[in-house]
Amino acid sequence: xxxxxxxxxxxxxxxxxxxxxxxxxxxxxxxxxxxxxxxxxxxxxxxxxxxxxxxxxxxxxxxxxxxxxxxxxxxxxxxxxxxxxxxxxxxxxxxxxxxxxxxxxxxxxxxxxxxxxxxxxxxxxxxxxxxxxxxxxxxxxxxxxxxxxxxxxxxxxxxxxxxxxxxxxxxxxxxxxxxxxxxxxxxxxxxxxxxxxxxxxxxxxxxxxxxxxxxxxxxxxxxxxxxxxxxxxxxxxxxxxxxxxxxxxxxxxxxxxxxxxxxxxxxxxxxxxxxxxxxxxxxxxxxxxxxxxxxxxxxxxxxxxxxxxxxxxxxxxxx
DNA sequence: AAGAACGCCAACCGCCGGCAT
DNA sequence: CATGCCGGCGGTTGGCGTTCT
Numbered sequence: 001x002x003x004x005x006x007x008x009x010x011x012x013x014x015x016x017x018x019x020x021x022x023x024x025x026x027x028x029x030x031x032x033x034x035x036x037x038x039x040x041x042x043x044x045x046x047x048x049x050x051x052x053x054x055x056x057x058x059x060x061x062x063x064x065x066x067x068x069x070x071x072x073x074x075x076x077x078x079x080x081x082x083x084x085x086x087x088x089x090x091x092x093x094x095x096x097x098x099x100x101x102x103x104x105x106x107x108x109x110x111x112x113x114x115x116x117x118x119x120x121x122x123x124x125x126x127x128x129x130x131x132x133x134x135x136x137x138x139x140x141x142x143x144x145x146x147x148x149x150x151x152x153x154x155x156x157x158x159x160x161x162x163x164x165x166x167x168x169x170x171x172x173x174x175x176x177x178x179x180x181x182x183x184x185x186x187x188x189x190x191x192x193x194x195x196x197x198x199x200x201x202x203x204x205x206x207x208x209x210x211x212x213x214x215x216x217x218x219x220x221x222x223x224x225x226x227x228x229x230x231x232x233x234x235x236x237x238x239x240x241x242x243x244x245x246x247x248x249x250x251x252x253x254x255x256x257x258x259x260x261x262x263x264x265x266x267x268x269x270x271x272x273x274x275x276x277x278x279x280x281x282x283x284x285x286x287x288x289x290x291x292x293x294x295x296x297x298x299x300x301x302x303x304x305x306x307x308x309x310x311x312x313x314x315x316x317x318x319x
Numbered sequence: 320a321a322g323a324a325c326g327c328c329a330a331c332c333g334c335c336g337g338c339a340t
Numbered sequence: 341c342a343t344g345c346c347g348g349c350g351g352t353t354g355g356c357g358t359t360c361t
Contacts, residue, residue, distance in 0.1 A: 090349055106328055
C-alpha cells in the first residue's frame with residue numbers, strides 16, 4: 001500500500017508564495033492556530049498542499065524567526081552541534097530556537113561545509129592524512145580523544161554563548177527550548193513583517209489584479225482582524241505603497257505582531273496558540289537527549305542559571 | 320555591456336515515525 | 341496487528357540575484 005500524496009497534483013500551485021497567500025495563511029493561523037494542516041488549503045481556499053502551508057509557516061511566517069546573518073556564536077554552535085549530532089538539523093535547530101532547521105541546513109551547506117572541508121584539508125595535510133574519510137578508520141582511542149575534543153569545544157562554545165555578560169548571549173535563544181517559548185519581543189517579528197511587506201510591495205507594484213479568490217472563511221477572518229480595515233480599501237493600499245513605513249506598520253498590526261494586539265498569555269490552548277512553536281517543541285521532549293547532549297545542556301543550563309533566576313516566576317509560569 | 324559562472328535560499332520531494340481506527 | 345493519515349525531517353532542486361570574465 002503506497003502512501004497517497006498529501007495533495008492532488010492537479011490544481012495545486014507550486015513555487016514561491018505570493019504576499020497575498022501569505023496574508024491568507026497568516027490570518028487563518030491567527031484565527032485557528034497552527035496545526036491541522038490538512039484542513040488549511042480547504043478552509044482558506046489556498047491552492048497549496050498542506051505540506052507547503054506548513055513549511056511556509058514554519059520556515060518563514062512563524063513569529064520569532066530570526067533571519068539574516070548568523071552571529072559568530074550561532075556559527076560556533078552549529079559547527080559543534082553538527083559535529084556532535086550530525087546532519088540532524090531539526091535537533092540542532094532546537095538549540096537555536098530562533099532559527100529554522102532549513103535556515104541552519106542552508107547555512108551549513110553554503111558556508112560551514114566549505115569551512116569544514118577546508119579545515120579538514122588543513123588538518124589532513126598537517127596530520128598526514130587524518131581527513132574526514134580517514135577518520136572512519138581511526139582507532140577507538142583516537143576516536144574517543146577526538147570526541148572529547150569535540151565535546152570540549154562544544155562546551156567552550158556553549159560557555160561563551162551562555163555568558164551573561166555578553167549582550168548577544170545565546171542564552172536568550174537557548175532558553176525557550178527548555179520549555180514553552182517565551183513570546184519573542186516585537187523586534188523579532190520585524191524581520192518577518194519586513195519580508196512580507198517587501199513582498200507585498202512588489203506585488204502591489206505589479207498590480208494586485210491577479211489576486212486569488214479568497215474563501216469566505218478567510219474573508220471573514222480578514223474582517224475579524226483588528227486592522228483588516230486598514231487594508232480593506234484600495235486607497236489604503238495606494239497610500240501604503242507610497243509609504244513603506246506605513247505599510248510595515250500596517251503589517252505589524254495586521255499580523256498582530258505588535259505585542260499590543262496579542263495577549264500572549266491567553267492562547268486558545270497551548271497546542272494551538274499562535275506563538276507556541278509547534279515546529280520546535282521542548283527539545284527534551286522531541287529529541288531524546290543523548291548523554292552528551294544532556295550533559296551539554298545541563299552544563300549550559302547551570303551557567304545560565306543566574307540569568308534564568310532573574311526571570312520572574314510569572315514569566316516562567318506563562319509558558 | 321553582455322553573457323557566464325557562482326552563491327544563496329525558499330520550496331519541493333520522498334521517506335519515516337507516531338497515532339488513530 | 342494491519343492499515344491509512346498526518347506531520348516532521350533531511351536531501352535536493354530551481355530560480356533569482358550577484359559577481360566575474
